[in-house]
Amino acid sequence: MRVKANAKILALIVPVLLGLNSLSGVNSAYAETQAHESLPAAAAPAAVHAPAEAHDAHGTEAAGAHGSHEEKAGDVIMHHVQDSNVLAFEPFGEIVLPHIEVAGYDLSITKHVVMMWIAAVILLLVGAAAGAGIKKISIRQAPSGIANVIEALVDFIRLDVAKSNIGHGYEKHLPYLITVFFFILVCNLLGLIPYGATATGNINVTLTLSIFTFLITQIAAFKELGVGGYVKHLTAGTHWSLWIIMIPIEIIGQFTKPFALTIRLFANMTAGHIIILSLIFISFILKSYIVAAAVSVPFAIFIYLLELFVAFLQAFVFTMLSALFIGLATAHEEHDSHELEASGHH
Amino acid sequence: MLTSGIILLSGGLLNPNPGLIFWTAVTFVIVLVILKKIAWGPIVSMLEEREKGIQSAIDRAHTAKEEAESILKKNREMLAKADAEADRIIREGKEYADKVRTELTEKAQAESQKMIAAAKEEIEQEKRRALDVLRNEVADMAVKGAEKIIRTSLDAERQKAVVNDMIREMAAKRN
Numbered sequence: 001m002r003v004k005a006n007a008k009i010l011a012l013i014v015p016v017l018l019g020l021n022s023l024s025g026v027n028s029a030y031a032e033t034q035a036h037e038s039l040p041a042a043a044a045p046a047a048v049h050a051p052a053e054a055h056d057a058h059g060t061e062a063a064g065a066h067g068s069h070e071e072k073a074g075d076v077i078m079h080h081v082q083d084s085n086v087l088a089f090e091p092f093g094e095i096v097l098p099h100i101e102v103a104g105y106d107l108s109i110t111k112h113v114v115m116m117w118i119a120a121v122i123l124l125l126v127g128a129a130a131g132a133g134i135k136k137i138s139i140r141q142a143p144s145g146i147a148n149v150i151e152a153l154v155d156f157i158r159l160d161v162a163k164s165n166i167g168h169g170y171e172k173h174l175p176y177l178i179t180v181f182f183f184i185l186v187c188n189l190l191g192l193i194p195y196g197a198t199a200t201g202n203i204n205v206t207l208t209l210s211i212f213t214f215l216i217t218q219i220a221a222f223k224e225l226g227v228g229g230y231v232k233h234l235t236a237g238t239h240w241s242l243w244i245i246m247i248p249i250e251i252i253g254q255f256t257k258p259f260a261l262t263i264r265l266f267a268n269m270t271a272g273h274i275i276i277l278s279l280i281f282i283s284f285i286l287k288s289y290i291v292a293a294a295v296s297v298p299f300a301i302f303i304y305l306l307e308l309f310v311a312f313l314q315a316f317v318f319t320m321l322s323a324l325f326i327g328l329a330t331a332h333e334e335h336d337s338h339e340l341e342a343s344g345h346h
Numbered sequence: 347m348l349t350s351g352i353i354l355l356s357g358g359l360l361n362p363n364p365g366l367i368f369w370t371a372v373t374f375v376i377v378l379v380i381l382k383k384i385a386w387g388p389i390v391s392m393l394e395e396r397e398k399g400i401q402s403a404i405d406r407a408h409t410a411k412e413e414a415e416s417i418l419k420k421n422r423e424m425l426a427k428a429d430a431e432a433d434r435i436i437r438e439g440k441e442y443a444d445k446v447r448t449e450l451t452e453k454a455q456a457e458s459q460k461m462i463a464a465a466k467e468e469i470e471q472e473k474r475r476a477l478d479v480l481r482n483e484v485a486d487m488a489v490k491g492a493e494k495i496i497r498t499s500l501d502a503e504r505q506k507a508v509v510n511d512m513i514r515e516m517a518a519k520r521n
Binding site for chain 2: 078081082083100105106107108109110112113116117120123124127128130131134135140147150151154155158171174175176178179180182183199202203204205207208209212270
């Protein structure tokens with residue numbers, strides 16, 4: 001199946017890839033012939049001549065060689081983004097992780113599991129330091145250092161995320177929201193350091209976190225509304241004749257929310273890494289130092305800084321939406337009953 | 347972009363991996379439980395306490411301000427009352443002093459009038475007494491003069507006329 005799909009995609013994009021490859025080929029030839037000339041001067045004619053010569057090359061050169069070259073770059077990127085069973089520390093070597101299988105399930109420790117554990121250890125250390133710092137000071141003193149940083153973020157999540165979205169009874173969900181924020185944040189940031197990997201760029205990890213949000217949302221809704229209220233919630237307060245449409249839509253809605261959470265976090269983290277790597281690989285594909293200096297490195301740095309921002313943003317968005325979903329599932333019916341009460345008074 | 351498209355569609359990224367799901371769940375739950383105990387619990391309770399502390403401090407400041415304002419108001423009222431009192435006392439003192447002064451003046455005037463009257467009376471009496479004395483003296487002198495005249499010239503007729511003249515004269519003078 002996968003081979004077939006691969007072949008189809010290749011057939012679709014081979015002309016474009018060939019164009020790119022011949023471009024690189026021409027460029028490298030150009031660089032070789034004009035190696036002794038000044039490089040900036042060489043860049044402009046190369047850019048001008050490339051399209052025209054690319055057409056010639058397209059007709060004459062064989063497809064296979066270029067295809068394999070492109071696959072190599074793709075393989076490297078894929079290898080970097082995907083989970084694996086080794087921790088590679090190029091060029092120093094690699095650590096092969098143990099393979100564990102329990103009752104037919106593959107529970108082996110992978111790169112992303114290790115990254116998650118590193119994140120967990122960092123979180124626990126920071127949390128312990130912050131907790132100790134908070135416990136040490138009295139209520140009249142201002143916290144300092146790590147306790148101050150953590151306290152500011154915790155307060156932000158407490159007031160601007162939990163309290164404003166969930167409303168009353170937000171304290172129950174606060175530990176989950178804070179933990180999920182910091183966990184995603186640290187996982188995101190770990191992907192941005194050398195030899196690191198983004199555990200949150202793996203759909204299994206984001207799926208698990210979304211399932212937690214989903215379970216908490218459903219349990220909170222059941223606790224808050226009761227079974228009858230929960231079922232009534234599914235009708236969205238519409239006329240009974242619309243229930244045949246509304247109930248399936250509402251049930252699907254319950255699942256699309258965590259699905260959206262899963263895909264959003266996974267896609268954001270993966271996309272950033274793929275963009276950085278693709279930008280770097282442009283210079284390898286084109287075999288040009290000019291491209292590396294003028295395009296790949298500056299743009300990669302730009303995307304890296306963007307990724308730093310996205311790491312915080314996506315952690316916040318996941319937490320925010322989790323709080324919003326919990327708030328929607330619990331507070332909506334209460335709001336209705338308030339309205340009923342208000343109308344009853346009139 | 348194309349490269350990423352190939353990667354995504356060629357599979358791998360979207361493959362389910364039960365092992366990773368399991369480890370994620372386990373790791374996350376452990377982190378959640380431990381952090382809830384050692385970090386979020388203390389931090390959140392501290393934040394709540396601090397919030398309450400700030401609220402109570404604000405409340406206290408408000409009550410203190412209200413108290414101070416009421417005290418200030420009371421003070422102002424007392425000051426105004428004291429001012430009014432002082433004014434009243436001064437006015438009363440002035441009035442009393444005026445009254446006393448007029449009384450005294452009147453009394454003094456009455457006294458002086460009385461004294462003047464008494465003095466006048468006394469002067470009149472003295473005058474009258476002096477006149478009496480004078481009259482007696484004059485009579486004696488007249489008698490003595492007459493005696494002398496009689497002794498020197500015992501002309502009875504003439505003497506008589508002289509005496510009569512004198513008496514008449516005196517009477518006329520007196521009246």
